[in-house]
Amino acid sequence: MRTPRIELLWWEGCPSYEDALADLRAALREAGLDPGAVDVREIRTGDQAEGERFPGSPTIRIDGRDVQPPGEGEPGGLTCRVYRRRDGRISATPDPEDVREALRAARE
């Protein structure tokens, strides 16, 4: 089984990235992967956001794929992302089940 490339991109204007990182590390641990193997990168400027095609904070990518791809019309850039949990609640972080599912798909 291969080890996927895991990235977490964040911006300081949103306090949610630590929770997102904790959820991501828990999912990695559950999957038997190294929870320390996350490339955590801070996005500081608009130019950097554009270069990274950063849709907002926090963003988790597994092998370059967003675990919950942004919808059309989402603003992107230096902003906080609005996620939806599977039960419909608005959240500042992705649903942990979406993260686990993305990890499973990447390892297949």
Next chain:
Amino acid sequence: MNRGLRIGDVAPAYTLPDTNGDEHGVGGASGGPATVVYFTCNHCPYALAWNDRLLRAGEEYAEEGVRFLAVNPNDAERYPLDSYEAMIERVRNEGGWPIPYLRDETQVVARAWGARTTPDVFVHDRDGRVVYRGAPDADHMDDSLNARWLRDALDDVLSDREVARPQTEPVGCSIKWK
């Protein structure tokens, strides 16, 4: 750097327009026993998740004479979802709000009050003195908390008690300054 309002400070008075174009006084002495002013916006997950709880509280405490005002101070040039037009559209799409949604276009109120996040909740008494500042409750994801910290503060004010928990840490997205 502006330190913002602290507990016991008098909230400075301003006037801001709501989504119908009507002007509302924000801060200063008020006719009712308490006024809630919360800074919020259209694009932040924390502000969105907490808003129904705040609107519910606004509707319920209106019966006690408490006035609620939601204020959006974000820079709409960089964040078009927070423009005055987008605020009007949101209120319309949500079937109207039970409280006024005000536009702080120049950010003068947010700066004077020292607001930091959306949401950032302030309560002042009838004399305009700040008696609570912080988050609505402990968790934006848990609707059952029902803005407990804010409600506790209002119940204390309405019972002429000192607010037992006058300050909590505001949690949310940073205000988008110009």
